[in-house]
Amino acid sequence: VFVSSNPIATGTPTTDPAGYTASTAFGTGTAFQIDGNARCVYNGDGSSATVTGLISGNTYYVLILTAMSAPNSDATHAYSAYTVTNTTYNSSNEYIWNGLINTDFQEPGNWTPSRTPVTTADVLIYNTPGAVTSTNVPATQQIAKLAINAGNVTLQSGGAVLTITNTDVAPNINDLIVAAGASLTLGSTVSLTLGNNSIAYVAGTVDVNSGNIYNTNGSGVTTILAGTLNNYGTVTSATAAKFVVNNGGVYNHGLNGGTVPTGTWNFNSTCMITGATSAQNMNGHGQTYSKFVWDCPLQNHFFVLGENINKSSGPYVVVTDSLIVRRTGGTSEPNNILQLTSSGGQNSFTCGNYFQYGGIVAVTYNTDGGGLERSLTVNNTFYVTDSITTTTKFQIINNPGGSNNINGRLYVKGNVEMHPTLSTTTLEALKGTTNPSVAELWFSGNTAQYARFSSIAGNVDFVTNHSGTGVTLGTDATSNKFKLMRGTFFIASNTLTIKDSVTYPSPGSGTIGGSATSNLTLNGIAGSLSFYNGYRTLNNFTQTAGSTASLGTELAIAPTGRDSLGIGAVLTSNDNLILRSDNSGTARIAQIPTSSGVALATINDKVTVERYLPMSFSADARRWRLLTAPFKVTNSPTIQAAWQEGTFCPDRFNPFAY
Numbered sequence: 001v002f003v004s005s006n007p008i009a010t011g012t013p014t015t016d017p018a019g020y021t022a023s024t025a026f027g028t029g030t031a032f033q034i035d036g037n038a039r040c041v042y043n044g045d046g047s048s049a050t051v052t053g054l055i056s057g058n059t060y061y062v063l064i065l066t067a068m069s070a071p072n073s074d075a076t077h078a079y080s081a082y083t084v085t086n087t088t089y090n091s092s093n094e095y096i097w098n099g100l101i102n103t104d105f106q107e108p109g110n111w112t113p114s115r116t117p118v119t120t121a122d123v124l125i126y127n128t129p130g131a132v133t134s135t136n137v138p139a140t141q142q143i144a145k146l147a148i149n150a151g152n153v154t155l156q157s158g159g160a161v162l163t164i165t166n167t168d169v170a171p172n173i174n175d176l177i178v179a180a181g182a183s184l185t186l187g188s189t190v191s192l193t194l195g196n197n198s199i200a201y202v203a204g205t206v207d208v209n210s211g212n213i214y215n216t217n218g219s220g221v222t223t224i225l226a227g228t229l230n231n232y233g234t235v236t237s238a239t240a241a242k243f244v245v246n247n248g249g250v251y252n253h254g255l256n257g258g259t260v261p262t263g264t265w266n267f268n269s270t271c272m273i274t275g276a277t278s279a280q281n282m283n284g285h286g287q288t289y290s291k292f293v294w295d296c297p298l299q300n301h302f303f304v305l306g307e308n309i310n311k312s313s314g315p316y317v318v319v320t321d322s323l324i325v326r327r328t329g330g331t332s333e334p335n336n337i338l339q340l341t342s343s344g345g346q347n348s349f350t351c352g353n354y355f356q357y358g359g360i361v362a363v364t365y366n367t368d369g370g371g372l373e374r375s376l377t378v379n380n381t382f383y384v385t386d387s388i389t390t391t392t393k394f395q396i397i398n399n400p401g402g403s404n405n406i407n408g409r410l411y412v413k414g415n416v417e418m419h420p421t422l423s424t425t426t427l428e429a430l431k432g433t434t435n436p437s438v439a440e441l442w443f444s445g446n447t448a449q450y451a452r453f454s455s456i457a458g459n460v461d462f463v464t465n466h467s468g469t470g471v472t473l474g475t476d477a478t479s480n481k482f483k484l485m486r487g488t489f490f491i492a493s494n495t496l497t498i499k500d501s502v503t504y505p506s507p508g509s510g511t512i513g514g515s516a517t518s519n520l521t522l523n524g525i526a527g528s529l530s531f532y533n534g535y536r537t538l539n540n541f542t543q544t545a546g547s548t549a550s551l552g553t554e555l556a557i558a559p560t561g562r563d564s565l566g567i568g569a570v571l572t573s574n575d576n577l578i579l580r581s582d583n584s585g586t587a588r589i590a591q592i593p594t595s596s597g598v599a600l601a602t603i604n605d606k607v608t609v610e611r612y613l614p615m616s617f618s619a620d621a622r623r624w625r626l627l628t629a630p631f632k633v634t635n636s637p638t639i640q641a642a643w644q645e646g647t648f649c650p651d652r653f654n655p656f657a658y
Contacts, residue, residue, distance in 0.1 A: 001049045002029075002038035002063040008084060009035040010063065014076035017043065017067040025177050025201060026053040026060075027149070038063055052174055053125070053147045054089045061086045093144065094123040097132065097153075105134040105155070120144065120165050126153045126182075137162060137190050147177040148184045148204065156188035161213075166198040176200035180227065186212040191233075194221045202226065202249075208233040216242050216261075225249040225269075232275070237261035240287075245269035259284040266290065268321070281307035286315040286346070291322050294338055294359075299329030302365060306342030306349070319351035328359025331391045337398065339365040341374040348375045353414075354382045358389030363396050368404040371436070380414040387421040393428050394418075396439035396460060401432030408437065413445040420454045429458035429480075441479075443471045443487070453477050459499065464489050464510050470532075484510025488532040491518035495540075500524040502549075514538045516558035528552040537580075543569040543601075551576040557587035559612070564590035565601035572604040581612040 002008060003026060011034035020040040023029035029040035038061075042049035054060060064083040071077055095111035108114040115122065123145040126132060130151055137157035142165045155162065166175045175198040178184050183205035186192055191213040194200055197220035205228045208214045212233040216223040223243050228250045229235065235251075237243035243263035245251055250270045253260055257279035265271060269290045276282075276296040286309045296303075309316060329336035338361045340349050347369075354376070364374040374397075386392035397408035408429070418425045429439030440461045443449055445468055452474035459480035464471060466487025473490060478497040482489075485505045489496075490513035501524060504510055513535035514520065521542040526549040537556045543549060545566035556578040557563050563579070565571060579587035589607075593600040 001040070001042040002032045002035075002065075003041050003051055004035065004038040004061050004063075005058060006037050006061065007086075008032070008038045008061050008063045010082055010084065011035075013065070013067075013079050016071070016077055017065075017069060017079075024050050024052050025147075025174055025179065025203075026051050028179060028203060032063065052145070053149050053177055053179070054091075054094075058089060059086055060089055091123065093119060093121045094125065096125045096127055097134065099128070099132065099134075103133050103135045105137045105157075110134075123147070125149060126151055135188075142195070145175045145177075146184075147179075148182045149177070149179045150182050152183045152185070154185040154187045155190040157190045159189045161191045161193060163193040163195055164198050164200075165195040174199050174201040176202075176223075178202045178204040178206055178227065180204050183207065185209065186214065186233070191215070194218055194223065196220050200224065202229060204228075205230065208235060218242075225251065228252060230254055231258075231261075234258075235261040237263060240264040245271075253282075255282070257282045260287070262287065276303050277301070280304055283308050286310075286317055288315075288318040288320065290320055291324065292317070292319045292351075293324040293326065294328065295326035296329060296338075297327040299327075299338075300335050302334045302337040302339055303328075304339045304342050304345070304365075306340060306346035307344070309342070309345040311342075311345055311347065314346075316346050317349060319349075321351075322353040322355055323349075323351035325356040325359055325361055326388055327357075328361065333360065334365060334398070336360050336391075337362050337365055337395075339363075340376055341367070343367050343369055347373070348377065350377045350379070352378075353380045354378045354384075356384040356392065356394060357387045358392050360391065360393045360395065362394075362398040363408045363410065364406050365395070365398040366400060366404060367406050369406040371405050371407060373407045373409055375409040375411060377411040378413065381417065382410070382412045382414065383417045384425050384427075385417075385419055385421045386423055386425050390423040392424075393426045395428045395430060396441065397429050397431060397437050399431040399435055399437050401435060404431075404435060404437060406437045407440070409440045409442060411442045411444050412449070415449055416441075416443075416451040416453070418454050419452060425454040427453060427456045427460060429460045431458065439480075440483075443489070445471075448472070450474055451477070462489070463505075466510075470513060484508075484512070484530070486510050488513045488535070490532075490535065491515070491520065491538075493517035495519040495521060497521040498523065498526060500526075502526045502529060504528075504530070511553075514555075516560070522547045522549050529555070531555055540564065542566075543571060545569060548572075550574060554578065556580050559585045559587055562588050562590045565592060565603070567593045567600045569601045570604065571602070573607055575606040575608075577603070577606075578608040579610060581610040583612060583614065586611060 013033045015033045020030045020043050022040045022043040032038040041051050062085050065079050066081040068078045095115045098112045101109045108116040120142040122143045125147045127149045128151045132151045133154045135156045137155050137160040142163045164175045180203040185207040187209050193215040196218045200223040203226045207230045210232045215236045217236045225245045226249050230252045232254045243261050246266050247268040252272045254275040256275050256277045271289050272293040274295050277298045278301045328338045341364050363376050396410050431437050440463050442463045444465045447468040449471040461481040462479035463483040464487045465485040470488040473494045476495045481500045482498045482502045486509045488511045511530045511532040513532040514537050518538050519540040523544045528550050530552040536554045539558045539561035542564045546568040548570040550572035551574050554576045559580045559582045
């Protein structure tokens with residue numbers, strides 16, 4: 001069923017009838033294939049349809065089609081019958097704002113027809129484009145419906161509660177309508193209450209100003225938000241069914257603290273927090289969201305998102321699609337920190353994607369948890385850049401000092417993408433030198449992961465618990481400890497620096513993947529190094545002063561690379577170290593530091609040294625090459641014994657005789 005304010009062109013429609021989305025609000029459904037002015041108001045197998053938002057005195061045209069849901073052989077659809085009719089709509093209780101006399105809401109002449117007498121069955125309609133202000137809304141008034149079909153309407157009063165009673169002839173059809181492109185502002189102490197069984201449909205914008213109340217908490221009441229609701233006052237909803245945010249709908253919480261209304265957050269809906277300044281927490285936000293956005297440029301006190309949530313039973317903040325952080329205030333820590341977890345509240349957060357474009361976010365700040373975990377789990381992409389503000393940090397832990405003991409963990413199952421746009425982007429673990437807290441970045445995906453970093457500050461441990469094809473590094477990176485539980489961490493054409501140990505927690509099958517362009521630097525007591533089969537090559541392998549390591553698998557140094565050891569460094573090769581050679585060069589051991597002729601670094605066990613020999617028929621290739629004599633600690637054969645078979649040649653002009 002299609003309705004238009006003009007005669008409807010019929011023609012021969014062919015599109016799939018399932019593609020028409022019906023809306024009872026006039027002018028908001030899907031346009032008819034043949035005539036774009038005709039909009040769908042009903043799509044189904046019923047015998048009646050209801051249309052709201054019509055203007056009294058106007059003539060409307062109705063097209064009724066019978067369609068086949070199954071397609072024809074050419075993928076078109078057959079429409080077997082149609083009926084076109086028209087009628088003039090009249091309502092004795094419907095009034096359209098004209099504002100001909102002044103802006104007084106109570107002036108009968110400002111409505112068409114003149115609004116008198118005032119009854120609870122009145123339907124009030126605003127159709128005027130542009131800014132429209134209605135003042136002097138009475139202290140209490142009940143109406144059946146309110147439709148904002150066009151314009152930006154502001155209601156003002158000295159203190160009023162406008163109640164929509166749903167008492168007109170079309171109950172259970174949208175009783176408050178704010179059409180797409182239109183807006184309703186509750187200004188100057190005007191509140192709005194949806195009476196029992198009322199339905200509000202907001203495709204445009206509703207602004208609830210400070211001190212005002214939008215009440216959608218009545219029995220059988222539902223507000224359906226497909227547009228935007230800006231809350232600077234109070235939005236009351238105690239159960240999820242009373243406040244439904246649909247695809248594309250945005251609830252903007254512009255309060256400093258306050259309470260987020262309980263709602264149903266459908267796919268691609270957004271809860272946006274923009275008003276935090278001095279508050280440390282808020283209420284009512286323990287819900288499951290599609291998108292959750294933090295954008296508080298005036299924030300001047302650290303905010304704890306996990307507070308005021310029951311630690312053991314919730315309900316918890318869960319973000320199924322994307323947790324997005326844009327701004328968290330100024331540049332002075334800790335006042336510009338958004339802290340996720342709380343010791344007394346929610347200890348762990350989960351989101352689909354994580355996007356941060358500015359500000360500072362900490363999994364935990366100045367928290368003592370007796371060594372317990374505080375975490376953020378990102379099921380897909382973890383993305384941080386500084387495109388909005390230059391001071392952009394993600395802190396796994398931020399414990400300024402003392403004995404605070406907490407294990408902060410960031411679990412990422414997709415790609416880690418941290419790159420600078422304006423200046424730098426930092427992954428940080430901030431704590432005192434004696435603080436026992438641990439900060440870990442877990443690569444825990446089951447498909448290929450990619451990791452790129454801008455800056456890593458403090459001691460961040462890397463943990464691979466990867467069940468897919470591996471994690472590939474996209475930039476240079478520095479980890480504190482490296483824990484290879486399972487999966488392969490590919491260095492690719494980058495430098496991986498490990499400050500401390502390399503360990504293999506259960507199941508202990510993790511490996512490192514290198515290449516002829518990969519560099520690995522060890523600064524601590526690394527332990528055993530296991531390299532993935534087929535990727536057991538490094539360009540430069542560096543052990544700084546005091547570093548120790550052993551090779552658990554074969555490791556080849558590329559022909560252009562070298563193995564370097566600082567003072568006190570020890571490498572136990574287990575006969576697994578190979579110095580490769582080809583026509584581009586020969587790998588080498590860099591100069592060992594010495595003191596008074598004594599080496600100050602050690603390589604234990606054997607090293608296999610390759611030497612590439614060009615084989616050709618050129619004169620340059622046909623010559624003797626002295627490689628080396630075998631050597632060992634004692635009884636090493638001499639060159640004379642090994643190469644000259646223990647004989648002497650006293651006559652160099654006649655060597656053949658000897």
